[in-house]
Amino acid sequence: MDNLNRIQFEAPRLDVLNSDHTVVDLHFHSHFSDGADSVADIAQRARQLGIGIAITDHNAIDGAVELDNHADVFSVPGIEVTSREGAHILVYFYRIDDLKAFYSDDVRPYMGTTVMSSIELDVESILRRARKYNSVVIFPHPYSAAFTGICNHSFSDLQLHRLLAMADGVEVINSENLKRWNLKSALLGFNLDRAITGGSDGHSVQQMGSSVTYVTCERSRKAFLDGVSRKEAKVVGTESKLFNKIQSNSAKLKNSLNNYPDLVEKNIRYGKSVVRFRTRRAAEKVWQLIGDKHVRKAFYFVAGLTFLKINYNVLPLIMFSLST
The missing domain is CATH 1.20.5 (Single alpha-helices involved in coiled-coils or other helix-helix interfaces)
Structure with a gap:
């Protein structure tokens, strides 16, 4: 597939896409983690837009499980896991029972003090555990603020290369992200030539559908996730408008305050890694000049x-x- 046509930075025309494709917002949060809305409201908005939805709450699956009971809404079971390092990992499942088993065995026993805290497992351990199931593993917003994206200074180039190879692909458009970071994420998607996804990362229903993943296939989880894995998916989307981002950040504020000690610890740790990285780069530049x-x-x-x-x-x- 022509890489240049796989990613489009423009507002999705959902009415047109829905006629020939299975269209899914693959990154959305409910009130079970740091979103503002109930599952019922999320399901209703998905019906109005005519698209599928993946509730990918942070270290929680109640929203995804409840959404699975809405038989008239196409949904993809998923979860966004926060690793010990702070980097996020999206895991999608073909079966809701596999999501439940993954959460029960590989997330819940390692939970932190709040649902938004890092779990005790590092990125590599989470990836290996996700691979025990029939799943699709994606790094969301690989370039983003601080440590939440996988492409950050906490990992050496060798580590990053290995971790990217262990996942199926990366999220290339995230509506909560800044344009410059989405552009870097899209470039990474081009260079990796792996699976790509897009999602609103919405925390309020007004954001739903601002970035979507679509595949020319029947409307089933297997067909859709198979298409994503085989690099048949395309992504179209834009960054959320400022007003919607303000609403989203307001929804996240309460959970961020509850998770303040964990955030402080991760920011200090990440700050140290940035200092080490910049010191090393400065030394390298000096020796290049001496060369x-x-x-x-x-x-x-x-x-x-x-x-x-x-x-x-x-x-x-x-x-x-x-x-x-």
Whole structure:
């Protein structure tokens, strides 16, 4: 498939897409984590838009399980897991029972103090556990604020390469994200040539459908997720308008306050990794400059003068000490 046609930064024309494709907003939050709306309201909005929806609450599945009971709404069972490092991981399942088993065995025993806290497992452990099930694993907003996206300074280049290879793909348009980060995420999707997804990351129903994933297939979980895995999915969407982002952030505020100690700890840890990264990069740039023969000569000349100046000032003191 032509990569250039897989990602489109424009407002989705849902009425047109619905006629020939299975269209799903693959990233949405309910009041069971940090969203504002009930499952009933989310289901009603999905009916109005005529699209499928995946409730992917943070470290919680009550919303996805309840949505599964709305037989007239096409839904994809999912969860957004917060790793020990702080990076988020989206896991989608073909069967609701597999989502329940994954949560019961691989998330709930390792939960933090609140639903928004990091669980005790690191990213690699979560990926390996998700692979025990028939699932599709996606890194949401790979470029984003601080540590929530996988492409952050907490991981070395070698670690990042290995982790990206373990997942099925990345989310390339996230309506809650900034445009510049979505563009970097889209470029990553192009370069990886893996599965791509898009979602509103909505925390209020007004955001639903602002970014969607669509596949030319029958309206079934198997057909849709198979299409995503086989790189047949396309993504279209835009960033949420400022007013909708304000509403969304208001919905998240209460949970963020409850999770304040965990956020502080992760921010301190991430801040240290950023300092280490920038210090290393600065050192590399210095040595790259020294690698240039003209700069190297100037460096050694200045270093030599400094050495002579130090010795010129210190030598009389040394001689005086030896004579007394």
